[in-house]
Structure formats: C-alpha cells, structure tokens
Amino acid sequence: MWTYILRRALYSIPILLGVNLITFLLFFMVNTPDDMARIQLGTKHITQSDVHSWKEEKGYNKPLFLNTNQSGAAILTDTIFYQKSIPLFQLDFGHSDSGRNINKDINERMWPSLALAIPSFIIALITNIVFAMWMVMLMGTKLERFTLILSVALMSISGLFYIIIGQKIVAGLWHWFPVSGYQSGMESWRFVLLPVLIGVVAGLGAGVRWYRSIFLEEINKPYVNTARAKGLSEQQVLFKHVLRNAMIPILTGVVVVIPSLFMGSLIMESFFSIPGLGSYTIDAINAQDFAIVRAMVFLGSVLYIVGLLLTDISYTWVDPRVKFK
Amino acid sequence: MTFIWLWTDFLLWLLFALSIYAVIKIRQNDLLLQKWKIIFSQPLALSAFIVFSFYILIGLTDSLHFRFNNDTITYSVLDRVLLPALEADERTYSTPLNYEQFSKEYLDSGLRGRAHLNLVSAQISTPGENYSQIFSLSIQALIYSIFSIFLLVFFSKKILSINPNTKTNRVAFVTLFGVIFFCIWAILMMPNYHILGTDKAGIDVFYKAIKSVRTGMIFGLLTTILALPPAIVLGLMAGYFKGKTDDVIQYIYTTISAIPGILLIAALVLILQVYMDEHASDYASSLERSDLKLLLLCVILALTSWTGLCRLIRAETLKLSELEFVQAAKVFGVSNIKILFNHLMPNVMHLVLISIVLDFSGLVLIEAVLSYVGVGVDATTMSWGNMINAARLEISTDPVVWWPLASSFIFMFILVLSANLFADRVRQVFDPKGDTDA
Numbered sequence: 133m134w135t136y137i138l139r140r141a142l143y144s145i146p147i148l149l150g151v152n153l154i155t156f157l158l159f160f161m162v163n164t165p166d167d168m169a170r171i172q173l174g175t176k177h178i179t180q181s182d183v184h185s186w187k188e189e190k191g192y193n194k195p196l197f198l199n200t201n202q203s204g205a206a207i208l209t210d211t212i213f214y215q216k217s218i219p220l221f222q223l224d225f226g227h228s229d230s231g232r233n234i235n236k237d238i239n240e241r242m243w244p245s246l247a248l249a250i251p252s253f254i255i256a257l258i259t260n261i262v263f264a265m266w267m268v269m270l271m272g273t274k275l276e277r278f279t280l281i282l283s284v285a286l287m288s289i290s291g292l293f294y295i296i297i298g299q300k301i302v303a304g305l306w307h308w309f310p311v312s313g314y315q316s317g318m319e320s321w322r323f324v325l326l327p328v329l330i331g332v333v334a335g336l337g338a339g340v341r342w343y344r345s346i347f348l349e350e351i352n353k354p355y356v357n358t359a360r361a362k363g364l365s366e367q368q369v370l371f372k373h374v375l376r377n378a379m380i381p382i383l384t385g386v387v388v389v390i391p392s393l394f395m396g397s398l399i400m401e402s403f404f405s406i407p408g409l410g411s412y413t414i415d416a417i418n419a420q421d422f423a424i425v426r427a428m429v430f431l432g433s434v435l436y437i438v439g440l441l442l443t444d445i446s447y448t449w450v451d452p453r454v455k456f457k
Numbered sequence: 458m459t460f461i462w463l464w465t466d467f468l469l470w471l472l473f474a475l476s477i478y479a480v481i482k483i484r485q486n487d488l489l490l491q492k493w494k495i496i497f498s499q500p501l502a503l504s505a506f507i508v509f510s511f512y513i514l515i516g517l518t519d520s521l522h523f524r525f526n527n528d529t530i531t532y533s534v535l536d537r538v539l540l541p542a543l544e545a546d547e548r549t550y551s552t553p554l555n556y557e558q559f560s561k562e563y564l565d566s567g568l569r570g571r572a573h574l575n576l577v578s579a580q581i582s583t584p585g586e587n588y589s590q591i592f593s594l595s596i597q598a599l600i601y602s603i604f605s606i607f608l609l610v611f612f613s614k615k616i617l618s619i620n621p622n623t624k625t626n627r628v629a630f631v632t633l634f635g636v637i638f639f640c641i642w643a644i645l646m647m648p649n650y651h652i653l654g655t656d657k658a659g660i661d662v663f664y665k666a667i668k669s670v671r672t673g674m675i676f677g678l679l680t681t682i683l684a685l686p687p688a689i690v691l692g693l694m695a696g697y698f699k700g701k702t703d704d705v706i707q708y709i710y711t712t713i714s715a716i717p718g719i720l721l722i723a724a725l726v727l728i729l730q731v732y733m734d735e736h737a738s739d740y741a742s743s744l745e746r747s748d749l750k751l752l753l754l755c756v757i758l759a760l761t762s763w764t765g766l767c768r769l770i771r772a773e774t775l776k777l778s779e780l781e782f783v784q785a786a787k788v789f790g791v792s793n794i795k796i797l798f799n800h801l802m803p804n805v806m807h808l809v810l811i812s813i814v815l816d817f818s819g820l821v822l823i824e825a826v827l828s829y830v831g832v833g834v835d836a837t838t839m840s841w842g843n844m845i846n847a848a849r850l851e852i853s854t855d856p857v858v859w860w861p862l863a864s865s866f867i868f869m870f871i872l873v874l875s876a877n878l879f880a881d882r883v884r885q886v887f888d889p890k891g892d893t894d895a
Contacts, residue, residue, distance in 0.1 A: 150712035158724055167731055281501075284881065288818065288874040290825050292845055293866050300852055398719060399826060417723050418831050420731070425724055432717035 133448070140444060144437040151433040152217050159422050160212060223434075225427035230419070234427050237412060245396030245408030247320050252331040252400075253393055256339060257386065259332055264343035265370050268351060286337030294334040295403050302326055314406045327404045331397070346381045350374045379450040387446050388439035395432055459524055461531055463748040465675050466520040472678060473517060495886050500628035502882035505875040507632045512872050515667060516674035522744075531744055535671075539664050541648040545576035547659030553860050554591055554650050556581045576651060594649065598642035605641075606634045654860040656847070665839050666864045672840040673872060675751060676758075676824045677817040683759035684816075685809060688766035693797050693805070695767075696774025706771070710764040718761050719830070725757045726832035747835035754827075754834060758820065766812045770805050777804055807887040814880035818873040825869065841865040 169186040219226060225234035270276035314323045350356065351374060359369045396410030405411070409428070416424035483489045497503050519535040536543060550559040556577040573579060581587050610630055613619040621630055643663070646652050653662040695706040713721075733750060740746035777783060778801065786796050827833035828842025829849075836843065844865035851858035 146708065147712050147715055150708065151715055154712065154716065155724070158728060167735070281878075284877050285874060288870055288877050290822050290841075290845075290866060290869055290873075292825055292829060293870075296845075296849060296852060296862065392717070395717065398830060402830075413720065413723075414830060417727060420727055422727075425720065425727070429716055429720045429724060432720055433715040436715045436717065 137441070137445065140441050144441070147437060148221070148433065151430065152220060155426050155429050156213055156217060159426050160216075165212070220427070220430050223431075225431075226423065228416070228423045229421045234424060237424075238409065238427075238431070241396075241407055241409050241412050242394060243316065243408075244314050244320070244406050245394060245401065245410060248324050248327055248400065248406055248408060249393035249396055251324065252328045252397075253390070255328060256332045256335050259336065260339035260343050261375070261382075263336070263340045264347055265375070267340065267344050268347045268370060268374075269366060280341075283337040283340050286333075287341070288337075289334075291334045291399065294330050295399065298326065298330040298333070299403070302329075313404075323404070323406065327400045327406070331400060342385070343378075343382070346378050347374055349381075350378050353377075376450075380447065383446050383450060384443060387443040388436070390442065391435035391438040392432065394435055395428070458526060461522040461524055463520075463522060463745065464752045465679065465748055466522060468679055468752070469516065469520045469671075469675060472682060473513075492886055496882050498625055499882055500625045502879055503625055503629050504632035505878035505882075507629060507636065508871065508875040509879060511636050512670055512674065512875075515670045519668065519671040531742070535667070538644070539647065539661075539667060541576065542651065542661035542664040545574075545651070545661065547574055547576070547651070547655045547661075549655070549659055550657060550858055551651055551655045553652060553654040553662075554587075554646075555654065556587050556650075559654070559856075559858075574651065574655075577649060590649070591646075594645050595642060598638060598645050601641045602634060602638040605637055606630065609633065609637075653864045656861050657851075657858075662861050662864050665844055665861075666841070666868045668839040669841045669844060669865065669868065670872070672751065672834060672838055673821045673824060673869065676755060676834075676840075677820040677876075679752070679755040680758045680762065680820050681813045681816045683755055684763040684766065685813075688763040688812075689770060689802065689805070689809065692767040692770025693774050693801055695771040697778050697793070697797055697801060699775075703771075706767075710767050713761065714764040716761075719826075721761050722757055722827065723830060723832045725760070726754065726827075729753055729757070730832075743837055747838045750835045751838060758823070762816065766808065769808050769812070773805050773808060774801055777801055811880075811884050811887055814876070814883045818876040818880065821869065821873050821876070841869045 165187050166183055169183040173182055173186060216226070223235075225238070228234055228237075267276055267279050270279065314320065347370075355377070356369060356374060359373050360366075364372075394409065395413075396406075396408035398410040398414055400406070401408045401410035402414045413425065413428045415421075416428070483493060497506070515535065518538070519533045521534045522531050523533075524531045548558065551557065551574055552559050556574055558574060573582070577587075578590075581590060610621050614621060619626060621627065643652060647663075651661050651663065653666060656662055656665070691706045691709070695703045729750070733746070737746070740749065783796060783800055786800050791800070824833060824840060825842035825845050828840060828846050833842045833846075834840050844861055848858070848861035848865070852862055
C-alpha cells in the first residue's frame with residue numbers, strides 16, 4: 133500500500149509542474165512585471181526608473197526563463213521562473229506585492245476558514261444524505277414528486293439570494309446572531325452559525341439530488357431485494373445496506389474536497405467579513421496583488437491533488453475488494 | 458440606418474441558425490425524433506421549454522443592433538420596444554407601479570406634489586386613481602391576451618392539426634397564455650408606468666432586468682458551446698487512440714482541473730482587465746469594448762469548464778471503440794478521422810447534449826457570483842450580477858429598497874428554473890442510466 137501511495141504521490145509532481153507553468157505563463161508572460169509595477173505604483177506620473185526600482189525591490193528584474201548574462205546552471209536559476217517557482221514547491225510563498233509575508237498570513241487566516249468550512253461540510257453532508265434517504269423512501273408517492281421539484285427550485289435560486297436574504301431576515305430581525313465579523317476562540321461559534329446555516333440551505337437542492345441519484349442506482353441491485361425478502365424494515369435496508377454500498381460513489385465526490393476546505397469560501401467569508409483565506413483571496417483580487425493570487429492558485433492545486441490521493445486511499449478503507457495495482 | 462454587428466450578436470445568431478439546422482436534422486431521424494417527442498410529452502418540460510424560448514426570443518431581439526444615420530447612439534430592436542422606459546428621465550427611486558418618487562425626504566415631509574414621476578400621467582394624484590388605471594390597463598391586457606390565445610388555439614387546431622385537449626397541450630397553451638399576457642401587459646404598462654420601479658439614478662428597473670436577459674443568455678450559451686470543440690475532439694482522441702495520446706490529454710485536463718476554478722477564472726479576468734485597460738484606445742466605442750469583454754469572459758469560462766465533459770467522452774469512447782462496429786470500420790480501412798467523426802461522435806452526442814443543458818443554468822448563476830467577486834462582466838454591461846451587486850447594500854437601508862434586488866433575482870430564477878426543469882427531462886430521456894421516474 134505504501135508503494136502505491138508513493139507512486140501516486142510521484143505522479144502528482146508533473147501535474148504540479150504543469151500548474152506552476154500555467155500560472156507562471158499567465159502571471160508573467162501575458163502580464164509583464166512592468167504592468168504589475170504600474171498597477172502597484174498607481175497609474176499616474178510613473179517614470180521608467182520608478183518601475184525599475186520596484187521590480188528590483190520585488191525581485192522581478194531578471195529575465196523570465198533564460199538568463200544569458202550568467203554562466204553554468206545560473207543561466208536557468210537566475211531567472212524569475214526559477215526564483216519564483218521553486219520555493220512554491222517547498223510551500224514558501226514569499227512576500228506579496230504589497231510587502232506582506234504570505235506564509236504568515238496563511239497561517240493566521242487558515243483557522244477562521246476552517247472554523248467555517250468544517251462545520252458547513254459536516255452538517256451539509258449529514259443533512260443531504262438524510263434528506264436524500266427520505267426521498268428514496270418516499271419513492272412513487274406524490275410527496276416525492278413535490279420534493280423533487282422543490283429541490284430543483286432550491287438549486288435554481290442564486291446563492292447570493294440565500295446569503296442576502298438570510299442575513300437580512302435572521303440577523304436583522306431577530307438579533308440572535310451578529311450580522312458579520314469574527315472573533316477567535318470560544319466565541320467564534322456565534323459568528324459562524326449563520327453562515328454555516330445559510331451554506332447548508334444553499335447547497336441543499338443540488339446536494340440532495342446528487343445523493344438521491346447515487347442511492348437510486350444502488351436500490352435496484354439484487355442484494356436490496358434479498359435484504360427486503362429477509363424481512364428487514366425499509367429503514368434497515370436503506371441505512372445499513374444501501375448506504376454502505378453507496379459509500380464508494382459518495383467518497384469519490386466527497387473526499388476530494390476535504391483538503392480544499394482550507395481555502396475557505398470566497399463568497400461566504402467576504403459577505404460575513406470572516407478573516408479567512410477566502411476573503412484574503414478576494415481582497416488580493418481586488419487589490420490586483422498577483423503574488424497572493426498566484427500563491428493561492430498553487431495552494432489550491434496542491435490541496436486538490438492531495439484530495440485525489442486521499443480518495444484513492446479511502447477506497448481501500450470502505451471496499452476491501454479494491455486492490456492496488 | 459446602419460446595422461451594427463457585435464461579436465456576441467453574430468455568435469448568438471449563428472447559434473440560433475445552427476439550432477434550426479439541428480431541428481431539421483432531428484426531424485429526418487426517426488429515432489431522435491421519437492426521443493424528443495418523449496421529452497416534450499412531459500407537461501412540465503414543455504412549459505419550461507416555452508418559458509426558456511421566450512427568454513431566447515428576448516435575447517435575440519436584443520442582439521440586433523443598429524444606429525440611425527446622423528445619430529451616435531446604438532439601439533437594439535429591444536431598446537426600441539422599451540423606449541418609453543429608457544427615455545423617462547426620473548431623478549431617484551420609485552416603487553413598482555407608483556406614480557410618485559420614493560425617497561425619505563419626500564415621504565417624511567409630505568411634499569407629495571413635487572415628487573410626481575415624469576413617466577406617469579400628471580392627472581393621477583391619488584393612490585385610488587393610480588389603482589384604477591392599473592386595473593383598467595390590466596383588464597385590457599387580459600382581454601387582448603385571451604383573444605390572441607383563442608386565435609392561437611384555433612389556428613394550431615386548423616392548420617397544424619394540434620389537439621388542444623390533451624393534458625400536455627393544455628399545459629402548453631396555459632404557459633403560452635401566461636407569456637402572451639406578460640408581453641401585452643408589459644407593452645401596455647410601459648408607456649404609463651415604471652413596472653418594477655426605478656433605481657437610485659432613476660433608471661427603470663424593468664428595463665435593466667430585461668436587458669440583462671441577453672447577457673445571461675450569452676454567458677450560458679456561448680460558454681457551453683465554446684467548451685464543446687476541445688472537449689469533444691480531445692475526448693474522442695484520448696478514448697480512441699489510447700496510449701501516448703491518452704496520457705498527454707489526460708495530463709492536460711487533470712492539470713487544468715487541479716487549479717481551483719474560480720481562482721483560475723479570477724486570475725484570467727484580472728489579466729484581461731489589465732490588458733484591456735492598456736489598450737483602451739483600440740475599441741471604437743464602449744459598447745464594443747464591453748461586448749468584447751463579455752465574449753472573452755465566455756472564452757475564459759469555457760477554457761476552465763471543458764475538462765468535465767472531456768473526461769466523460771473519453772470514458773465512453775474507450776468503451777465504444779471496443780465494440781464491433783468500430784472494429785469493422787477499422788478492418789474495412791476507414792480512416793481514423795472518419796471513424797472518429799462519423800462512427801464515434803454520433804454515439805457520444807447524448808453526453809454532449811446533457812452537458813449543454815446541465816451546464817447552462819450553473820453558468821447563469823455563476824455570472825452573478827463573478828460580478829460580486831469583481832471579475833464579472835464590464836460595469837457598463839447590464840447583467841443580473843451587476844444589478845445584485847449594485848443593490849446589495851440597499852436592502853439594509855431604511856426604508857428598504859427591495860425592488861431592484863427582487864427583480865434581478867426573480868428574472869434569474871425563472872430562467873434558471875426553466876432551464877433546470879428542461880435539463881432534467883433531457884437527461885432522463887437521453888441518459889441510459891438516468892432514473893425513469895418523475
């Protein structure tokens with residue numbers, strides 16, 4: 133098993149290289165360091181020497197790929213590509229264009245993101261599965277048809293609607309929860325409750341339909357008939373037999389997103405002013421801070437690949453039949 | 458009068474022509490025709506399709522741009538229809554169908570006379586008079602629309618020999634009646650009222666919401682269509698040639714899907730923005746500039762969204778290429794290109810169709826999110842995302858300004874809901890694995 137994991141991990145290296153190359157091409161070729169300097173310095177009254185000194189300060193004054201002024205390995209290493217890409221693999225993100233230490237920022241902002249993302253993820257998972265099971269039990273009834281159309285309607289509503297209306301009604305009228313903001317430590321649950329609630333409701337329509345389709349694929353298999361023929365109750369059939377067998381397709385969709393929970397939610401965090409990585413990214417986008425956006429793109433890709441790896445590992449855990457090749 | 462073809466206009470009409478061509482082709486193919494008949498036999502899907510077509514119609518009439526001689530303003534056909542709403546020069550907020558402005562000072566100090574809206578006839582000065590005019594206009598609209606739906610039923614019975622008495626057709630005619638009533642009512646109301654009120658700058662909200670239909674349509678349709686060629690070609694090649702080709706293509710789409718979608722989009726749009734700001738002088742007008750940005754935004758979304766379909770097509774082609782008909786074609790010496798496009802492609806088209814209809818609604822919703830994040834369409838383009846973004850803070854003012862926000866959400870909801878309901882039915886009929894109930 134360890135060799136399998138190692139092989140999968142090695143396989144992800146070319147993918148990360150590819151991601152790195154793509155982001156580099158995007159951020160440095162299409163948009164040259166000169167452009168970046170102009171954005172950061174403001175658009176008016178910039179001389180060429182201002183641009184030059186800014187580039188020197190940030191380490192953007194080298195050639196992109198090949199440094200013909202150097203000799204030996206330095207032809208490749210004394211370039212922007214090398215200097216800015218290799219540290220990423222050690223998860224060293226360097227400094228933002230406005231001079232902040234990105235690693236330090238990420239360490240600080242990770243926790244609020246997790247405080248929001250983990251409860252949302254778990255509660256949504258349970259609610260979706262329970263509702264989907266319930267719909268499967270209702271199969272063939274008028275009520276099922278109604279819930280189906282309701283779930284289509286729920287997923288047709290813009291996510292922004294849930295957030296804006298949820299904030300307005302729950303926080304504005306009842307004064308139960310703070311409308312926005314964040315406080316670390318034990319008090320954080322009061323700030324996180326409302327966004328978690330809204331996140332779960334907003335994802336309900338699409339989530340329930342997804343789990344339902346998985347369960348429906350299982351429910352027509354022979355073992356379900358056997359279980360029913362044994363005289364098991366419908367609840368036992370669904371929760372003991374169907375749910376267990378549906379674990380593989382569920383894991384495929386679920387495990388892959390777990391590492392990405394670190395990244396936080398762009399929309400939720402910025403609406404509720406939670407100082408996590410999601411709002412960090414949005415701020416960086418608005419300030420056109422390319423160093424931060426690039427770091428987040430890379431981090432996101434790494435987490436996605438870790439997710440793929442975890443998915444493969446989790447298969448063996450739920451299904452002993454899966455063998456590693 | 459000269460016609461002006463924007464890029465997106467051209468593409469949208471091209472798409473329309475292509476879908477007409479597809480309909481003609483489907484009518485010649487018995488098997489496909491049968492499937493589409495099954496799709497439309499469900500009342501819900503049929504009425505969803507009618508509503509969706511209505512949105513398409515709005516989008517198309519808004520995609521014919523022209524300019525009068527010795528005039529600098531470019532109009533679309535839809536603009537001319539909405540002209541009364543466009544030209545009314547109001548100062549600030551007003552609630553839907555009101556005859557007075559809505560602002561805190563006026564409400565508090567009771568200076569009612571001064572706050573009368575320009576568009577509404579000056580003779581109306583009390584709520585009672587206002588209601589009676591709205592009522593009489595609505596009754597007029599009702600009479601006209603009942604008359605026209607009767608004509609429609611009559612002609613479809615006589616000429617197209619459609620029986621209006623099956624359950625499906627009854628639902629279809631009721632939906633059509635709803636659409637016709639809405640159109641006639643809106644056309645009657647528009648010269649007299651701001652149907653959905655006005656926003657902070659006094660611009661008609663109904664006008665903005667209707668104009669946003671085109672943006673949403675383009676966003677959803679063009680993006681899905683642009684994503685098709687790479688998904689189909691690469692998916693087929695990976696599944697058919699296998700080996701090295703497969704490895705390379707798999708590597709490409711795994712790498713692209715490893716990058717978090719919204720961040721990749723944000724990064725690309727940021728770069729696009731910087732580029733367009735620097736080359737601002739290259740565009741003839743701000744309309745052309747914002748149109749080009751809309752198109753490039755679709756290209757960007759397509760670049761990030763083709764991977765899912767590509768993966769599905771690859772898996773399907775892997776299975777198909779083992780089947781006898783492909784093997785037979787190979788033995789007969791049919792060239793690889795012919796096998797790919799004549800033998801394999803028709804057999805993966807159901808996946809393509811399902812992904813078109815499923816992706817559409819998601820894209821319309823994403824537009825609003827992107828605008829909120831600040832990487833959406835141009836600020837001068839009318840879109841539901843921009844409307845929501847502008848109206849977001851109004852909901853917390855006192856008194857609450859709810860109508861711009863509500864209008865954009867409702868217009869978006871109806872489009873997405875009809876697309877979703879129709880997509881569901883298409884998936885059910887075309888996906889062999891799909892559930893058959895409901």
